[in-house]
Amino acid sequence: MAQQSIAAPAGVMMAGEGDRSARARLIMGLSCVVLALAVFLSLTSGASDASAIKVVGDWLFGANRGDVVLDARDRLIVYDIRLPRVMLGMLIGAALAVSGAVMQGLFRNPLADPGLIGVSAGSSLGAVAVIVLGATLLAPLTALFGALTLPLAAFCGGLTVTLVLYGVATRHGRTSVATMLLAGIALAALAMALTGILIFMADDRQLRDLTFWSLGSLAGATWQKIGSVGPIIVAALAVTPFLARGLNALALGEATAGHLGIPVQRLKYTAIIGVSAAVGASVAVSGGIGFVGIVVPHLLRLLIGPDNRYLLPASALLGASLLLLADAVARTIVAPAELPIGIVTAISGAPFFLWILLRKRGVIDL
Amino acid sequence: MIQARNVSVDIAGKRIVAGVDFDARPGEIAAVVGPNGSGKTTFLKALSGELAYSGQVVLNGRDLREMKPVHVAVERAVLPQATVLSFPFTVREVVKLGLVGGRSGALPDEDARLPERALARVDLDGFAGRFYQELSGGEQQRVQLARVLCQVWAPVLDGKPRYLFLDEPVSSLDIKHQLIIMNIARDFARGGGGVVAILHDLNLTAMYADRIFVMHRGRLAATGSPRDVLSDDMIEKVFDCRLKVGALPAANMPFVLPQSAA
Numbered sequence: 009m010a011q012q013s014i015a016a017p018a019g020v021m022m023a024g025e026g027d028r029s030a031r032a033r034l035i036m037g038l039s040c041v042v043l044a045l046a047v048f049l050s051l052t053s054g055a056s057d058a059s060a061i062k063v064v065g066d067w068l069f070g071a072n073r074g075d076v077v078l079d080a081r082d083r084l085i086v087y088d089i090r091l092p093r094v095m096l097g098m099l100i101g102a103a104l105a106v107s108g109a110v111m112q113g114l115f116r117n118p119l120a121d122p123g124l125i126g127v128s129a130g131s132s133l134g135a136v137a138v139i140v141l142g143a144t145l146l147a148p149l150t151a152l153f154g155a156l157t158l159p160l161a162a163f164c165g166g167l168t169v170t171l172v173l174y175g176v177a178t179r180h181g182r183t184s185v186a187t188m189l190l191a192g193i194a195l196a197a198l199a200m201a202l203t204g205i206l207i208f209m210a211d212d213r214q215l216r217d218l219t220f221w222s223l224g225s226l227a228g229a230t231w232q233k234i235g236s237v238g239p240i241i242v243a244a245l246a247v248t249p250f251l252a253r254g255l256n257a258l259a260l261g262e263a264t265a266g267h268l269g270i271p272v273q274r275l276k277y278t279a280i281i282g283v284s285a286a287v288g289a290s291v292a293v294s295g296g297i298g299f300v301g302i303v304v305p306h307l308l309r310l311l312i313g314p315d316n317r318y319l320l321p322a323s324a325l326l327g328a329s330l331l332l333l334a335d336a337v338a339r340t341i342v343a344p345a346e347l348p349i350g351i352v353t354a355i356s357g358a359p360f361f362l363w364i365l366l367r368k369r370g371v372i373d374l
Numbered sequence: 375m376i377q378a379r380n381v382s383v384d385i386a387g388k389r390i391v392a393g394v395d396f397d398a399r400p401g402e403i404a405a406v407v408g409p410n411g412s413g414k415t416t417f418l419k420a421l422s423g424e425l426a427y428s429g430q431v432v433l434n435g436r437d438l439r440e441m442k443p444v445h446v447a448v449e450r451a452v453l454p455q456a457t458v459l460s461f462p463f464t465v466r467e468v469v470k471l472g473l474v475g476g477r478s479g480a481l482p483d484e485d486a487r488l489p490e491r492a493l494a495r496v497d498l499d500g501f502a503g504r505f506y507q508e509l510s511g512g513e514q515q516r517v518q519l520a521r522v523l524c525q526v527w528a529p530v531l532d533g534k535p536r537y538l539f540l541d542e543p544v545s546s547l548d549i550k551h552q553l554i555i556m557n558i559a560r561d562f563a564r565g566g567g568g569v570v571a572i573l574h575d576l577n578l579t580a581m582y583a584d585r586i587f588v589m590h591r592g593r594l595a596a597t598g599s600p601r602d603v604l605s606d607d608m609i610e611k612v613f614d615c616r617l618k619v620g621a622l623p624a625a626n627m628p629f630v631l632p633q634s635a636a
Binding site: 263 | 460474
């Protein structure tokens, strides 16, 4: 150990035993590479033929500059269909994965996930309310907020559920996992019942929209949608690095985090509002995409440990990559038709979740 | 200096701590003793700002209520009775959390090595790479102490004394480590800091405490030096136990006191 520290170059934090920060930085670098590959794959694969690869090559490297063969159709596919879809996929993948990591830190439990504990259901309720009642009962709101009405309503729905959940499950600074999961189930059931009432009221066209929306999909990504939810998600993600140290301290309990000088109340409220905004915005445009928020942080904790300073940015990178890959599967596996992406993430994520439970059997104390 | 005046704490309508006056001075170990349920931990939680209280607590001349958590954290560190960790942190990562406020008081180039040095002080050399959850209760408690030591590494910072609040720091430890931990507390006090420790072992208390605060049913039953406070009467009244201070057991009965440590 002493020799190591002498050998370490001046100014560089030496990697002592039990210090996983060097590995974390390596994994983050690799995640960047994976994300770049996922973006490239998403832009160049799909129902359309492979000449799109030339457009991407042109765009990235200027390889085909002056080549008149590139036709307008390929450009349209890449710039107006695939590129917005890739952007949206990255935003939502990052939002869901980081939201999961933040909630797990906040609730001090690796099973806390916006989808599992009802936050997504609350967001859905808000979104469905706008879809069904947007032209009638909620018309004044729609007139006031325009394209932002849907993400805003989803945000409010998610925020309400998270606040109620935290209030119910936390007593004297301790969050009870059993209460949290059970209250989450109850709140999700309530939100789904209210959503059910709205679906009951919906007309045929709305019903079809709702069904596909609720299965989760990145289809229909437009630059306009990115314009309405992109800023919300980017703002929420931009806040999370400031939460990292506080969430680390919170792993020792709320009281101890406070003793270490962390303003715990402010941390909690910032985290809750950030998660609700990110999840609300994601649900508003893409419906229910489950398990990203639980799979990504869990995988990363196995690789780099639970330090949120690395976990949060790495979750953003890996979440974005995974969702792009899931979307690529969704687009191509039944081409030219398209599988809702929520089905892909659930089919791969649910068994993974069960595996976590099995590994933790006896460790998780309900 | 920490001055608590007429501090009371109510929990769920029940008065747990009632009108306690308390001083912790730099250079001293102040021990809080008393039977289970006498309000020791609750009082310490009020003193650390964790629980709402009535009365007044002054930390180095400033009212505790008017201080931000980040400023309080510079002047005192708290070791809870037990800490359950929710994620698989390594020992080094846990200890390093003590540096989250960034005012250890160590020289800037020392901070990077501080976790290892703190671990060495609590006799956990070489434990940095282990997982916290895999350690025994006593080892976990010493890891937490190492974390707390990192937070207030220098007993004096910016000319102000700093304080260690220790809630039963040695309850789960073997005798060797009890002595090691109490010596760390004494060194911290000798370095100009102050220590507030809740203790159950009256022999250790007599050996290390400069001043004893005896709590009984939420109130202060006695205050003073070990010599003044530890009496047959006090022990009978507070602990409801007829014991004789300083009486040796019968000649054929072995006994081991921490005071006999070489």
